Amino acid sequence: MNILHISASPRTAGSHSARLAAAIVERLQGIHPRAQVVLRDLSAEPLPHVDAAYADALAGVARPGAASDAAARSDALITELEQADALVIGTPMHNFTVPSVLKSWIDHVLRIHRTFAPSPEGKRGLLRNRPVYLALASGGLFLGEAARQPDFLTPYLRAVLNTMGLYDLHFFVLQGTVRSEQAAAAWQQALALLDQRFPRAA
């Protein structure tokens, strides 16, 4: 059992999404004690933005040699993804969607003919389906009746993951982290959901 843990918060101490993602990893390790965890910390080691060589390679423009670095980086990230039996993604909402470091990872792994293929019906995922656990944190509210901002985070992540063939998605959401009473209630709910999804042995 291989767990790929992707962390996108720029904060090391005090990150709600990182703490929740770590709790999910811990629960998975409780079920699979021999699980190997690969941590890809996108803030500690940010991926470069898409460059000309990579854009050319994806557009099918032949530039011998030039594409090698970018394509090799993308290949390595896709291999890491293929080798994972479960994914845990911890991410904040930044300006209604994913932080730029996570967008950069997506640009490297959501790749034509590698993780999806075009078809008359639309893009078809090429990855084996496997569970993806998403730990999300936002300063305000974006889900439910009290939400006062758009949500380009959950539909976007769902579209990206579905496009690659990943449909078994489990969202754990901490909303309202900037207000201590909302954060406390959100944590209580998230931990209850964790207990429900990963019941501890009696």
Ligand SMILES: Cc1cc2nc3c(=O)[nH]c(=O)nc-3n(C[C@H](O)[C@H](O)[C@H](O)COP(=O)(O)O)c2cc1C
């Ligand atoms: C650049 C930036 C943009 C943000 N944009 C939003 C936003 O659009 N909506 C929101 O509710 N919170 C927003 N926040 C607040 C974070 O989502 C919130 O602090 C969250 O807890 C961060 O995740 P973390 O605790 O895992 O670091 C933003 C924070 C930063 C730094």
